[in-house]
Amino acid sequence: MTIEPPVPGEPRRPFGPRDPGDAWVVAPSGERYWGRFGAAGLLAYDPARGVLLQHRVAWSHHGDTWGLPGGARHEGESACDGALREAQEEAGVPDAAIRPRLLSILDLGYWTYTTLVGDVVTPFEPTISDPESRELAWVPADAVAARALHPGFADSWDRLRALLSVRPAVVVDVANVVGAVPDGWWRDRAAAATRLLGRMSGLVASGIPASALDLPEDVWFPEWTAVVEGEGRGAEEVSGIGMVRAAASGDDAIVAEAARIVAEGRVVTVVTSDRALATRATDAGADVRGARWLLDLF
Template sequence: MTIEPPAPGEPRRPHGPRDPGDAWVVAPTGERYWGRFGAAGLLAVDADRGVLLQHRVTWSHFGDTWALPGGARHEGESACDGALREAAEEAGVPDAAIRPRLLSVLDLGYWSYTTLIGDVVHPFEPTISDPESHELAWVPVDDVTRHPLHPGFAASWERLRALLGVRPAVIVDAANVVGSVPEGWWRDRPGAAGRLVGRVAELTKTGVTAASLDLPEDVWFPDWVIVLEGQARAAGDAPGVEVVRAEASGDDTIVDEVRRSVSAGRTVTVVTSDRDLVARVTDAGAAARGSRWLHDLIGPPA
């Protein structure tokens, strides 16, 4: 558990065992930032209830303000893991309740704060589980600025709010991607497709850079859809990846998936090097990346 020290002049409150990351970083200009290895917080987004905010206790740094559940990262801990751990410790956010969507990083050189924007996939009620909160509440997006906000959160809120409507999806033409490398796929099409599904599943954990998707910020966790056709339909599934098995034409199924995702408000990228299919998905409102783009992300076949 990470518990931020009290504001200057306030009595120290009891806390659990200290982690090496639980320390101040002092800027060259004298400002103090909590977290020797940086800090991270979770902006949990519930489609019906808004965003989860923490009303900080009076004795904390910038007490009596509203901000995100979060705190100091542990040594070697990823920003995503740190944000989810702190949200669990401070707000009782259950395991698997959040699907990561975006990492937004404020990097000052000597200290960083990472905001994880995550979608609630299993609704929950937050619970105060440490001494750092007066209150935890779901706040409608339009009402956030009606609360007295922590200065750091206030400075980033409008930028973060503008990202709440961005939901990227990547649709993969598996036949084209698998067929673009000579790994013997023609001898075992289900096996080759299954290996592709598994390697893409790893990207759901690490995310992809914003630049690779022509999106703002730092790292995104898009929805991944892989379309299988023919014998490859026998390939298995993998957590975090939606596998669509085409009943007939794989290309037609991909175009249908693009139209479905675009109509749902997704920012869609299709991975294929098939020129005819590129033209069709572009007409349907998607961007396109060649098979090499995905191979560069997932690495060479094992």
């Protein structure tokens, strides 16, 4: 690949049209940060192999250090999309190989850097696919700090590492949430459940504020499970949302699902305004939020 003649202090880029985001932002104090619309990187985590790190070439900004695949965001591009695109361009991360877990945002007011922590759901071998990488490697979490790390990544690593074991899940009592809005749901319970799942799919894509789950950092992508019962069992499947079609008691199915996930050592939130069910879910180790909590997220 042909490389542009280097501009002093600026990453080299291939010949061809630049994206408007490929530019420096200059801080009031004079420091420069790459990415007119901010930057984003991917912390891909595979429990069996560790964290995917990129050994940056010497001529890059903070060259010859180890960090995350990432770079400048495009105009109008979400941080999540930007991190995944950059990881694909720089490390050959395949489509759909990563499930987003959380976004950690460094906001300086005039520039942002967003780290997407994502779980590897389809194992892959990274490939050097642009000239900015000297080496790519899966590094066990315990060994990351021993590398010569990019300063920005070094500053955030301890905090992010502590979150690698946090995998939140939300279990939704669909019948209860649907019943909280008098929109005629009783005329077709399956259709009403499908409508709710469709609205929930937006949260699957965008994530929800950390404050909604009493978790640190900024945005989380919990695993969602919808429990449907009775006539609502005819609800349509929605991508990204697990479905439990309760054969008998929906409450029993919700408690069982919550207990199963809690047993995995995970943070579980059950969404229901049913007081008796809330007590049972709490006894199973889950946190409980009322139906309005979910509706206010839409």
